[in-house]
Amino acid sequence: MAAREHTALVDEGGVHVVEDAGGTRRHALHLVKLVVPVDGPLRVEREGARPLEVRAPVLTGAGVAHAIIAPGPTVTAFLPPGGLGAGAQVAVRGRVLALEGAQAERVRAAAREVLRGRLDNAAARELMTACARAFTPERPPVDRRVLRAMRRLAEQAPERPALGPLAAAEGLSRSRLSHLFHDAFGHPLRDYVTFLRVMAAVRALVDGAAPARAALAGGFHDQAHLARAVAATLGRTPGAVARSHFVQAPAAPGRMVAP
Structure with missing residues (x-):
């Protein structure tokens, strides 16, 4: 049976919720993507690299080819690399990164709030903002x-x-x-x-x-x-x-x- 999915698109980004087990084929999305496994593990497969298997939120840089496999619910935030996602893009440029510590907990808490409530414009924007605030740009902003x-x-x-x-x-x-x-x-x-x-x-x-x-x-x-x-x-x-x-x-x- 196909996973139940809900998508909220906000400006050039958005939030995607999968309520059951799910995943994607190998692809390269041209936004910064933060995938949050709500209760279980997450597997990220990349060509030429060992699969990343974690129970933590995973950040993928814009244009990084990968596939996602999740045995449980996930909440994914898509951050425009030139706007909300500027700091995240600097942190993850060209790679995949698993978040740790307080940074991971802030993002996971925001994702759980989305699952508990109704996915609408306000909830999606709040999650995107929470994800963006987890990162501080380390270099000047984009031209x-x-x-x-x-x-x-x-x-x-x-x-x-x-x-x-x-x-x-x-x-x-x-x-x-x-x-x-x-x-x-x-x-x-x-x-x-x-x-x-x-x-x-x-x-x-x-x-x-x-x-x-x-x-x-x-x-x-x-x-x-x-x-x-x-x-x-x-x-x-x-x-x-x-x-x-x-x-x-x-x-x-x-x-x-x-x-």
Whole structure:
């Protein structure tokens, strides 16, 4: 039987709750992700590395390929690397990290509150904020020009990202913008563009669109192209995404609010 899942999307991040045993295929999400096993262990598999088996919250850096296996309930917070997740991204850039001590307990307590109550916009934002506050940036924040370009990119039609004009608006060349993005987040700007296209398709699926129409909404060639991109980015199939109980709906490109 499929695990019961609930998802709240807040701004460019969100919270995902799996009430039973669950897991994902190998994927590389382009957000900072904090997975909290509420009562049991957690296994994180990475290519070329030993599996990480812990009973603690696990932080994965943006763009780090991995798979998750959990025999019990989990609460996952997705933190935008240029916003709430800036400190976490610095701490985990390019790797997977198990939290310890007071840091882990604060995050686990916030996750349990989400499980005890109703997953809505306020609860999701509170958990995301609690996760973000567990980390203090150890280096200057991301270049503001990159952050502004990211915000504008999220507002564009996903199938036609105009990276050249975005860079020029910040006084940068396209190659310089790509370099600054990679330096800040540890993965290519083109992968972030793919993530935005996947999320545009996810919003269409949440609104009840058929997979073929959702593929068009994300600028993908066809349904098969969408399925490959969703699996690579989220570790799930478009059908599994559509069956998840979403408690929020899109207000504008790149933004999600409570209905």
